[in-house]
Amino acid sequence: MRKSGVAVVVALLLGAVAGAAFAQAKPEQLVKQRQAVMTLQGKYFGPLAAMAQGKAPYNADIVRRNAAFLDNLSRMPWDAFDPSSKDVKGSNALPAVWEQQDKFKEAASRLENEMHKLYEVSRSGDENAVKTQIGAVGKACGGCHENFRQKQ
Amino acid sequence: MRKSGVAVVVALLLGAVAGAAFAQAKPEQLVKQRQAVMTLQGKYFGPLAAMAQGKAPYNADIVRRNAAFLDNLSRMPWDAFDPSSKDVKGSNALPAVWEQQDKFKEAASRLENEMHKLYEVSRSGDENAVKTQIGAVGKACGGCHENFRQKQ
Numbered sequence: 001m002r003k004s005g006v007a008v009v010v011a012l013l014l015g016a017v018a019g020a021a022f023a024q025a026k027p028e029q030l031v032k033q034r035q036a037v038m039t040l041q042g043k044y045f046g047p048l049a050a051m052a053q054g055k056a057p058y059n060a061d062i063v064r065r066n067a068a069f070l071d072n073l074s075r076m077p078w079d080a081f082d083p084s085s086k087d088v089k090g091s092n093a094l095p096a097v098w099e100q101q102d103k104f105k106e107a108a109s110r111l112e113n114e115m116h117k118l119y120e121v122s123r124s125g126d127e128n129a130v131k132t133q134i135g136a137v138g139k140a141c142g143g144c145h146e147n148f149r150q151k152q
Numbered sequence: 153m154r155k156s157g158v159a160v161v162v163a164l165l166l167g168a169v170a171g172a173a174f175a176q177a178k179p180e181q182l183v184k185q186r187q188a189v190m191t192l193q194g195k196y197f198g199p200l201a202a203m204a205q206g207k208a209p210y211n212a213d214i215v216r217r218n219a220a221f222l223d224n225l226s227r228m229p230w231d232a233f234d235p236s237s238k239d240v241k242g243s244n245a246l247p248a249v250w251e252q253q254d255k256f257k258e259a260a261s262r263l264e265n266e267m268h269k270l271y272e273v274s275r276s277g278d279e280n281a282v283k284t285q286i287g288a289v290g291k292a293c294g295g296c297h298e299n300f301r302q303k304q
Contacts, residue, residue: 025195033195036188040228043177043185072224076192 067122186232
């Protein structure tokens with residue numbers, strides 16, 4: 001089949017970035033990707049935690065924006081916990097991630113679910129419900145950090 | 153005002169993460185945050201670029217998921233390009249980011265818009281339209297990388 005003009009243009013534009021997508025991501029890259037998610041979860045959850053504690057003024061617009069970002073981010077880390085990455089230096093993941101996979105997946109699902117509930121409740125405009133749900137998300141973060149991450 | 157029981161529990165849970173949210177983020181943290189976004193944009197755009205080039209089989213489910221993630225990610229980098237971060241080592245951002253702010257903002261908006269169009273067209277199920285739009289996103293990536301990032 002002959003390549004269309006569009007396909008050729010796209011090929012020129014996308015050659016470099018597509019290259020990386022053929023091969024299985026390298027272990028170091030997987031660690032970089034999952035740590036990137038944690039960095040951004042911190043960026044967008046930190047202000048919500050401060051609001052829930054009354055240490056920052058409540059801002060419903062920021063809550064809505066951050067909750068939508070977090071709902072997406074909470075689904076991004078998990079496929080980067082590939083067994084090939086378990087001995088990478090600089091990772092804080094404990095062997096329990098791979099030795100207790102069912103428990104890890106359960107903790108991961110809990111975070112996704114609580115983040116999604118936060119997204120939903122952020123649409124309702126009920127400040128108290130939002131603050132309670134921010135607490136539930138914080139607990140779900142802890143559910144992984146306590147059992148599957150080296151103590152900081 | 154007396155703290156409610158919920159507020160106290162939340163305070164215990166969220167103390168650490170909220171602390172970071174009071175202070176203005178440090179310049180090094182801003183660079184880390186925006187580089188985290190680039191890492192994840194690469195993770196989710198790479199497979200789409202490969203599909204658009206016919207180098208990976210077209211998978212509408214992956215396109216839909218990645219396009220939704222990318223629609224969110226494309227709105228995350230910009231506030232981390234604070235002037236305080238322009239001299240941080242390890243950043244590839246050129247001084248043009250701050251010297252030509254209007255052009256930088258225009259390029260940023262173009263990426264957001266093209267990513268959002270990709271999200272919308274990914275819902276339509278029209279494979280050719282999706283591939284064309286992946287090309288448009290690639291161009292918008294290049295719009296920033298050519299003028300505002302050190303040559304790699």
